[in-house]
Amino acid sequence: MSSDVAFLAEFSGGSPTHAALELAAGAAELAAQSKGSAVALAYGPGAAKAGALGAAGASRVVVLGDDPSPAITHGAAAAAAVRELSPIALLAPATPNGRDLAAALVGLLGLPAFGPVRAVGIEAGRVRTEQATLQGTVITVSEPTDGAEEPAIVLVLPSTFTPVEGGSGKADVAPAPASEAGALGAAHIVESHPAEAAVANLEEASVIVAGGRGVGSADGFVPLQELADALGGAVGASRAAADAGWVPYQLQIGQTGKVVKPALYVGCGISGAIQHRVGMQTAENVLAINNDPDAPIGEFADLFVVGDLFTIVPKLTAEIRRRKGR
Ligand SMILES: Cc1cc2nc3c(=O)[nH]c(=O)nc-3n(C[C@H](O)[C@H](O)[C@H](O)COP(=O)(O)OP(=O)(O)OC[C@H]3O[C@@H](n4cnc5c(N)ncnc54)[C@H](O)[C@@H]3O)c2cc1C
Structure with missing residues (x-):
């Protein structure tokens, strides 16, 4: 050898x-x-x-x-x-x-x-x-x-x-x-075409805004996408959100999804189950937005904001846009 x-x-x-x-x-x-x-x-x-x-x-x-x-x-x-x-x-x-x-x-x-x-x-x-x-x-x-x-x-x-x-x-x-x-x-390729625009390469994203069951619907992901865009990042999801069909499975983070290591992970309406955590725990900074003060994600988030994501996320996006002058 x-x-x-x-x-x-x-x-x-x-x-x-x-x-x-x-x-x-x-x-x-x-x-x-x-x-x-x-x-x-x-x-x-x-x-x-x-x-x-x-x-x-x-x-x-x-x-x-x-x-x-x-x-x-x-x-x-x-x-x-x-x-x-x-x-x-x-x-x-x-x-x-x-x-x-x-x-x-x-x-x-x-x-x-x-x-x-x-x-x-x-x-x-x-x-x-x-x-x-x-x-x-x-x-x-x-x-x-x-x-x-x-x-x-x-x-x-x-x-x-x-x-x-x-x-x-x-x-x-x-x-x-x-x-x-x-x-x-x-083996040969029968067909090959670009993935949907929404399916970003999560493993390479330096900012991820992830949504969970608390987002409530596919439309609920729109403000998360806006925040991700303002931060130059990508949207991710918990398995609950992918299972519900609100986002494609390629966006799922966790044990049976992708393992990510962004500089900033923003978890919106995600409880922080261990199977999700193993996919994002090496993020450098974790910001969690959850209306339950006892959500497990609060135990390991660097910043835990307790409140309704639909109130907080648009305000965050507006403030980031204001500071970036757009
Ligand atoms: C073998 C196995 C593998 C799995 N693999 C994965 C995996 O790869 N990835 C993964 O994510 N999960 C995985 N799971 C599932 C995992 O156990 C959890 O069920 C899942 O992560 C829960 O997703 P969630 O946090 O979105 O939902 P929930 O646990 O239901 O949490 C939703 C959260 O949203 C909050 N919320 C509700 N409304 C609002 C609002 N308006 N504003 C703010 N917060 C709100 C609630 O307080 C709650 O904390 C796996 C499970 C098993 C058994």
């Missing part, structure tokens, strides 16, 4: 995704601990020109394919690359595509898998991961068993690492070793 740290780097529309940039930073951090190199396994449109990932932390790039086919079709090429590189760890983003490819690697190569993790490091040549389990109430630390000589596949949650800014490195780019795509290569 080498001391290199590999990572899956998805490209879309000619550029690396945010998840790829996060993992490039993470792999570079881990490679410094293992005294190896960070190696990207790049796929998707633009991957052939992935040398720019050097600025994000990669030393080398292995191109699995640069066509827009589903990630899973690159499974055999990824397996061939992992076999040849034999990295100490392969980081995969805990996104639908990352999970698909990680599962293919585990199946094709019989490798041990960890995650989804919220922290990973390499200590004395051993991969060590940290995972929140039992709805975030228990933190589990895991590492490969003694004598394990295979690369560890590690699924990494969004926002675990922060992309490098202003880097100037360049990475060497090489094609993946020859492989037979096999049955995995048969």
Whole structure:
């Protein structure tokens, strides 16, 4: 096994995704601990020109394919690359595509898998991961068993690492070793179209205004969208709001939704159930607006405003617009 740290780097529309940039930073951090190199396994449109990932932390790039086919079709090429590189760890983003490819690697190569993790490091040549389990109430630390000589596949949650800014490195780019795509290569995209405008990329938003059952209806989300717009942020939701059909499930935050880490999270009419909390507890600042002074969210919010959200949210929006001069 080498001391290199590999990572899956998805490209879309000619550029690396945010998840790829996060993992490039993470792999570079881990490679410094293992005294190896960070190696990207790049796929998707633009991957052939992935040398720019050097600025994000990669030393080398292995191109699995640069066509827009589903990630899973690159499974055999990824397996061939992992076999040849034999990295100490392969980081995969805990996104639908990352999970698909990680599962293919585990199946094709019989490798041990960890995650989804919220922290990973390499200590004395051993991969060590940290995972929140039992709805975030228990933190589990895991590492490969003694004598394990295979690369560890590690699924990494969004926002675990922060992309490098202003880097100037360049990475060497090489094609993946020859492989037979096999049955995995048969998957193809039938149709692809942009998601609804409302479905913002929550994982990347620096401000999130989230609504829960207290919002009461789809129309109730209009003032929340206005506040999000005034703050340059995105709208999110609790599962109760998504289950009610007021917003699409892509906006759901929590255990069975997205894990977010904005600079500011504004929770409106959300009680703060543990399953919601595990998705937003790493927000830097939490503002909660709730008409129940005993709502659990008040126990962990940085600022807890007790009152009717339909009175407070429009006032907040008006004040922000006034201060921004619009
Ligand atoms: C296996 C499992 C997985 C789950 N996964 C998730 C998940 O990923 N994400 C998630 O969110 N939940 C999840 N849940 C559901 C979770 O347990 C809660 O039921 C849910 O988060 C509650 O949503 P809520 O806070 O919007 O609703 P409620 O708990 O009903 O809270 C509504 C709040 O709105 C307040 N309110 C009402 N009217 C107003 C008003 N006019 N102004 C201000 N405040 C008002 C009320 O005081 C109340 O506190 C999961 C549950 C299970 C069992």
